[in-house]
Amino acid sequence: MQYDEAKEQFIQTWGTLATQWGINRTMAQIHALLLISTEPLDTDTVMEQLQISRGNANMTLRDLMDWGIVSKRLIPGERKEHFVAEKDIWKVARQIAKERRRREITPVVETLEQLKSVDTSTPEGQQFLQVITDLSQVVNFADSTLNAVVKAEENWLISQFLKVFR
Amino acid sequence: MQYDEAKEQFIQTWGTLATQWGINRTMAQIHALLLISTEPLDTDTVMEQLQISRGNANMTLRDLMDWGIVSKRLIPGERKEHFVAEKDIWKVARQIAKERRRREITPVVETLEQLKSVDTSTPEGQQFLQVITDLSQVVNFADSTLNAVVKAEENWLISQFLKVFR
DNA sequence: TTCAATTTTCAATATTTATTGAAAATAATA
């Protein structure tokens, strides 16, 4: 397969997968573009390659830096900022796991804990407590999984995990 | 905490979390409502409780049935259809894992495999292959995790998992 | 079968989310 075709298809596929998981398309596409790029790219190149506006490119690049998976890179003699993606994919996975945990799971864990103080003098209250308690287990499982990824050593995770679950 | 307040907050929180993970709000809310309900609910009750239209309620209930986590329940003497959510939350988690795997992960695995046939006679091609190969590992990890959930026995999963990753 | 209750469909509409683009702010050079 020709490189250009593969590149196109990859950026496309990655963008689609991302939206299904609550990440916006442009973000996934810029990330994909930077991942496969052999050198740091400036904003204009990103704009041109993905056919997006300056504002969009700028804000999304900033978001990616907030996620800790893209960083600025100074090119000697160049005035424009250039960007590179973290190329170690396990590091990327760990970083994403860490952020989603912090941003999304932790708040839910806290809310569920609070809801456990529901009045259980009625059947509805009892059923409610049961559901919340069960749900806490599942959410804690998800939390542990993400945390395992966060804490895992590079290759250790894969081997250990597959050892147990294959 | 009063039941009504807890209920309200739960439906709200669950709806918000869902959108962050690419599931629509109504779907999460109807599911939440059915989860905590002690009896099967008909469409009108769902409409009234969540203040949504008939069309929305109907289509979303159908979606939930497609996901295999809600089913129709006949109430003797009642003509209207009633709905119940699967109350075993681990069964729900397994079902969701199964569906997301089927609908989202599997297609991506296949695409990545195809992209490995990229022409590697250029540096870009080589870098590309490297990224795709690494990414395959991560996606396979996610796939294995979901599959582990799918295949797991009720409580086995929790204990095994925590044993390894705590 | 007829008729009313119930469910389903889907074009129209509303809402939410993403993107643009140009003005303002900032940074670098001379």
Added chain:
DNA sequence: TATTATTTTCAATAAATATTGAAAATTGAA
């Protein structure tokens, strides 16, 4: 310092997604 390149911001706009509501289809009772 003034000038120009570059980045950032954000109100306006577009695009995507979700929801409505009423007509059509289906179902069950009589």
